[in-house]
Amino acid sequence: xxxxxIGVIGDKDSILGFKVLGISxxxxxxxxxxxxxxxxxxKENYAIIxxxxxxxxxxxxxxxxxxxxxxxxxxxxxNNQGTLGLGIDxxxxxxxxxxxxxxxxxxxxx
Amino acid sequence: MAILRVNPTxxxxxxxxxxxxxxxxxxxxxxxxxxxxxxxxxxLIKKNKELRESVEEELINAFKNFLIARAVMSSDIxxxxxxxxxxxxxxxxxxxxxxxxxxxxxxxxxxxxxxEDAEGIYPYGxxxxxxxxxxxIYYLQKVLDRMIELxxxxxxxxxxxxxxxxxxxxxxxxxxxxxxxxxxxxxxITMKLDENERGNRxxxxxxxxxxxxxx
Numbered sequence: 001x002x003x004x005x006i007g008v009i010g011d012k013d014s015i016l017g018f019k020v021l022g023i024s025x026x027x028x029x030x031x032x033x034x035x036x037x038x039x040x041x042x043k044e045n046y047a048i049i050x051x052x053x054x055x056x057x058x059x060x061x062x063x064x065x066x067x068x069x070x071x072x073x074x075x076x077x078x079n080n081q082g083t084l085g086l087g088i089d090x091x092x093x094x095x096x097x098x099x100x101x102x103x104x105x106x107x108x109x110x
Numbered sequence: 111m112a113i114l115r116v117n118p119t120x121x122x123x124x125x126x127x128x129x130x131x132x133x134x135x136x137x138x139x140x141x142x143x144x145x146x147x148x149x150x151x152x153x154l155i156k157k158n159k160e161l162r163e164s165v166e167e168e169l170i171n172a173f174k175n176f177l178i179a180r181a182v183m184s185s186d187i188x189x190x191x192x193x194x195x196x197x198x199x200x201x202x203x204x205x206x207x208x209x210x211x212x213x214x215x216x217x218x219x220x221x222x223x224x225x226e227d228a229e230g231i232y233p234y235g236x237x238x239x240x241x242x243x244x245x246x247i248y249y250l251q252k253v254l255d256r257m258i259e260l261x262x263x264x265x266x267x268x269x270x271x272x273x274x275x276x277x278x279x280x281x282x283x284x285x286x287x288x289x290x291x292x293x294x295x296x297x298x299i300t301m302k303l304d305e306n307e308r309g310n311r312x313x314x315x316x317x318x319x320x321x322x323x324x325x
Binding site for chain 2: 003004005006013014016017018019020021022023047048050067068070071073075077078079080082083087088090091094095097098099
């Protein structure tokens with residue numbers, strides 16, 4: 001069993017703090033660079049990649065590529081401006097895909 | 111319903127009956143799998159939702175502190191302060207099989223550097239840095255374990271959703287296409303064979319009649 005790493009991609013002001021915890025930090029605000037970073041990390045033994053929603057919203061195709069593989073798990077996180085609701089949207093999409101109807105979020109009147 | 115294009119022979123009939131049996135059995139098995147997957151999925155996705163909501167909240171809280179820290183300190187000092195983390199973390203990955211869905215199980219491994227005067231996780235001295243930075247890092251560290259858990263649950267949910275969709279397609283294809291088609295074809299062949307049988311018998315009777323008339 002080999003060791004895997006964790007990476008964070010996002011704007012510097014939000015994610016720099018993760019560095020203290022020993023997580024690899026890749027600060028960028030450019031979507032093209034973010035997408036390249038994801039591809040690079042996916043090849044380099046990164047099991048979890050956290051990415052801010054602000055970046056993720058422009059590179060959905062890249063993220064979708066890894067949805068079917070076991071690793072890396074690409075997980076959206078909010079940045080310091082708050083959440084865009086994309087992360088929870090992803091959960092909602094999974095529900096719709098599996099069940100065909102939205103049973104978890106329907107009550108909230110969306 | 112369209113029937114399969116086959117020769118109406120006895121051999122074909124046996125073959126088709128066998129296929130029909132397999133299809134029905136496969137359908138039942140897949141349906142059971144789908145039900146079980148669905149049950150697991152619903153439990154898991156509820157957990158996913160709760161986890162995500164709380165993690166997001168905590169993260170935003172941590173980021174807020176970090177933002178203030180950045181505002182009161184110059185970025186040079188911040189970067190200097192956090193340049194050398196005392197902790198190194200890595201993940202161990204195990205693969206778990208839930209109803210043929212291969213899902214990851216992450217385990218966090220922290221390798222702390224042994225330092226005698228190190229206080230907690232803070233890699234910097236307290237002189238040049240503000241309290242907000244301490245707070246931000248404290249919160250981040252607290253949420254990390256849950257973030258890993260979230261990653262695991264969310265990934266599993268994604269993979270499961272995929273598998274459920276695939277299974278549902280298969281169940282539907284069997285239920286609405288394969289099985290009716292096979293049933294129709296079996297019926298068609300049976301009728302055709304019976305018809306042949308009757309035709310044969312009539313012919314024999316006719317021949318017998320002719321032979322008896324001549325004699």
